[in-house]
Amino acid sequence: MLLLSKLADYAIIIASYSAREPQQTYTAAEIALAVNIALPTVQKILKRLNQAGLLQSERGPHGGYRLAKRPDEISVAQIIAALDGPIGLTECSLAEDHCQKAKGCNIRSNLSLINQALKIALEAVTLADMIKPTPREVSISLDSLRAHVR
Amino acid sequence: MLLLSKLADYAIIIASYSAREPQQTYTAAEIALAVNIALPTVQKILKRLNQAGLLQSERGPHGGYRLAKRPDEISVAQIIAALDGPIGLTECSLAEDHCQKAKGCNIRSNLSLINQALKIALEAVTLADMIKPTPREVSISLDSLRAHVR
DNA sequence: ATTATTCAGGACTAAAATAGTCCTAAAAAG
DNA sequence: CTTTTTAGGACTATTTTAGTCCTGAATAAT
Numbered sequence: 001m002l003l004l005s006k007l008a009d010y011a012i013i014i015a016s017y018s019a020r021e022p023q024q025t026y027t028a029a030e031i032a033l034a035v036n037i038a039l040p041t042v043q044k045i046l047k048r049l050n051q052a053g054l055l056q057s058e059r060g061p062h063g064g065y066r067l068a069k070r071p072d073e074i075s076v077a078q079i080i081a082a083l084d085g086p087i088g089l090t091e092c093s094l095a096e097d098h099c100q101k102a103k104g105c106n107i108r109s110n111l112s113l114i115n116q117a118l119k120i121a122l123e124a125v126t127l128a129d130m131i132k133p134t135p136r137e138v139s140i141s142l143d144s145l146r147a148h149v150r
Numbered sequence: 151m152l153l154l155s156k157l158a159d160y161a162i163i164i165a166s167y168s169a170r171e172p173q174q175t176y177t178a179a180e181i182a183l184a185v186n187i188a189l190p191t192v193q194k195i196l197k198r199l200n201q202a203g204l205l206q207s208e209r210g211p212h213g214g215y216r217l218a219k220r221p222d223e224i225s226v227a228q229i230i231a232a233l234d235g236p237i238g239l240t241e242c243s244l245a246e247d248h249c250q251k252a253k254g255c256n257i258r259s260n261l262s263l264i265n266q267a268l269k270i271a272l273e274a275v276t277l278a279d280m281i282k283p284t285p286r287e288v289s290i291s292l293d294s295l296r297a298h299v300r
Numbered sequence: 301a302t303t304a305t306t307c308a309g310g311a312c313t314a315a316a317a318t319a320g321t322c323c324t325a326a327a328a329a330g
Numbered sequence: 331c332t333t334t335t336t337a338g339g340a341c342t343a344t345t346t347t348a349g350t351c352c353t354g355a356a357t358a359a360t
Contacts, residue, residue, distance in 0.1 A: 001234035060328025084151035210357025
């Protein structure tokens with residue numbers, strides 16, 4: 001069971017790449033070369049990140065993409081959402097109208113808590129965290145997570 | 151972005167259903183009727199749960215399926231794994247040989263922590279929890295989660 | 301024994317999601 | 331006005347996933 005689509009996975013790599021030089025503008029081609037992903041795919045991903053407001057773009061010569069915000073203001077959750085849509089454990093954690101299959105299904109409240117926890121965890125990790133060579137303090141995210149759920 | 155496949159989702163419903171009468175043996179047909187899922191699909195799921203050792207089966211008249219362990223000994227994580235395979239955020243969280251795309255990729259340690267946290271959370275929730283009408287103490291899982299990650 | 305019931309195993313099909321590519325247009329710079 | 335580069339979206343191919351079906355084996359009852 002894989003959580004992220006390939007595209008979202010790539011997107012995290014790409015965003016992390018440009019987070020290392022947040023001022024710098026990179027063309028799609030440069031990024032494709034740097035992260036070793038096919039150019040058309042990179043282009044697609046950059047467009048989506050741009051539409052989601054996570055990147056800024058500029059056309060023409062010397063154009064390209066750069067982060068629209070500071071690395072610590074862009075969460076992994078935002079990147080995933082831009083590529084894969086909203087995060088949910090099951091269909092029914094997204095739907096407003098609760099689960100059609102009414103039988104056997106007021107069961108899932110525990111799962112929805114896990115879902116929430118996951119969301120919060122992904123929101124807590126930012127690009128700034130991603131480019132740190134060795135991670136240490138995801139405990140921060142877990143604290144906030146506890147706070148939310150308890 | 152959906153975390154669980156439909157099949158895994160169904161599996162949780164089905165397992166929860168038989169967790170309410172753990173001694174009772176149910177035929178595939180009975181369960182299909184009760185949870186309102188197509189019989190062949192239910193059969194497929196029951197077989198996989200059985201193969202995974204979560205259910206016991208008996209053939210012949212009066213045959214059927216029942217839980218192989220107590221409800222509090224069967225975690226949601228086990229059910230998901232039986233249907234969707236091992237839980238992982240990305241390809242590279244499963245692979246032993248770390249990420250081929252070496253460029254830009256010693257980046258993911260934070261994600262793998264989230265992955266771990268998710269796993270632990272799913273392991274902490276059992277069928278016994280699932281059949282409680284109102285959930286309260288996922289905080290337990292989060293504590294153990296904190297313990298593991300910190 | 302024979303028959304009815306039920307699971308076991310796995311092949312197969314169909315549908316949907318995903319990944320990946322490509323084309324045309326628009327903006328910017330020189 | 332030509333080159334560079336993104337914008338938008340259509341399109342195709344691939345892979346996954348869901349769902350169905352068939353044949354065989356175990357069990358129980360008559």
